[in-house]
Amino acid sequence: MEETGFKEELEKLLEGAGDAGYLILPAIRTFKIGVDFKLTDGTKPGKAYQEKPETENAETGPEQIVKTESLKAKTGPSGRDKKIIMNLQEHMKIVQRPWKEMSFGLGMSETELLGCIKDFKDKGAIKRISAVLRHRKIGYTANGMACFNISDEKIEQAGNTLAQYPEVSHCYQRKTCPDWKYSMFAMVHCRGEEECRSIAREMSKQIGCPEHIVLFSTKEYKKERVKYFME
Structure with a gap:
């Protein structure tokens, strides 16, 4: 999406939000997209799709399937x-x-x-074509976004480490702002919230970043890919 188009759509979204507070945290770098779910019948999970880390344009929004x-x-x-x-x-x-x-x-x-x-x-116009698994329907009901306050010089090593966790589906470096100091994001999928917290604590030790929080999804309003050329 062009920068002007992104800003126009963002302005429309914010108008509808009224007085609600918000933060704009564009993705800067992608370390992983994909997840391995442990199946209850003992089936060995396949290898998750994983991208090479890449730098994104922080002004035009997060990475997209179709560039x-x-x-x-x-x-x-x-x-x-x-x-x-x-x-x-x-x-x-x-x-x-x-x-x-x-x-x-x-x-x-x-x-x-x-x-x-x-x-x-x-x-590079299409990154992948893949099936979408509705993970809640197979028992993975806890989605925790683990956010880490990590220094810039440790970002690359931390991102590569977090990307190796099979429970992590998305791992990004995002832009910070005065009201939000966390720059590394890893979406963790588990069967329960305590399991998510436990994995996040393990991650924080692995990357040497004790300062972290886990944000859980409480309600899903929409989940679908952005569609292009639909006008």
Whole structure:
């Protein structure tokens, strides 16, 4: 999202918030996106998707699945590019050949569609295509955001360490402000709040950062990916 567009959307959101207090904490660096859930039947979990740490533009908001700037030529992404991305953002049909069915709607062959997707990924426009697991439905009802007040010189080592925890789904360095001193964030998923707190305490020892807090989700109002080119 362009910086001007981000600020406009933010202003609309704040207007609706009324007198509620708020903090704007843009992501600066991503250390991990992905989580390994321990299944009750003893099944060994797969390897979580994990990105190489990367620096984000702190003024335009957090990292995004589709980086539209990667698709832009002098005239911007083509109409076909936009149509493909719009389709990829929707739920995939559970059929034998989902890519083939999607390609029919786009007026291209399955091979052409897969080639375009590979091209997007090679350019960094698409990071991944993956299933979304509703973790609350399998017993992981506690979501704790572990926040650490850690010095800048320890950020990289701490982020790489926290990213190794299978219970962590997201790990970011975020911008601080006078009212918020915590710069490292790790979302921890567990079956109970005490387990989250215990893991956060272990993390704080591992990274040498005793000053931390854990923020628990109390109610989920919305959870979905940002969608692009929907106007």
